[in-house]
Amino acid sequence: MQAKPTESELEILAILWPMKQATVREIHEKLTETKDTGYTTTLKTMQIMHAKGLLRRDEQNRTHIYFPAVDETVTQKNLVTNFMATAFGGSAKNLVMQALGQGNPSKEELDEIRAFLDQLENEQ
Incomplete structure (x- = not known):
């Protein structure tokens, strides 16, 4: 059973689905176009989403690249x-x-x- 995303997690997924992959910075820049949120909040939310299985993460480089893990x-x-x-x-x-x-x-x-x-x- 797929984890149910929170409203904040769904906002991130809605940005990430069409992009296919992105860094935390790229997601954060898109988020701040419509809401007031801090970079560390975006980072923490995406880390939680990774732990919940909503996101996958490529850790090969210093800057992690995130991918949606849910359709x-x-x-x-x-x-x-x-x-x-x-x-x-x-x-x-x-x-x-x-x-x-x-x-x-x-x-x-x-x-x-x-x-x-x-x-x-x-x-x-």
Whole structure:
């Protein structure tokens, strides 16, 4: 079973997934674009993530390079499944209705949602 990332760990993973690999400094620079955090906090969080198995680390050079050890899609699926079970009593309908009611989806997004629903129906 994959460790569940905290909110801070998820922020780091969201930066690292598209980058594929990065140093603590690179991750910290991206983080500080949106939040006020210290370098040592970023370092400690990434060390904890490594210990939890969320990150892998190449220690060949003086500057360690970190890699995601968890798949983005699998992590998202696990988080949504957990959230749906705890916050919405396991109801996908209630989760989707709440999510759509909070945002203002574009026509393109609604078209994609309709196409996805059609695909789900055709698979049953």
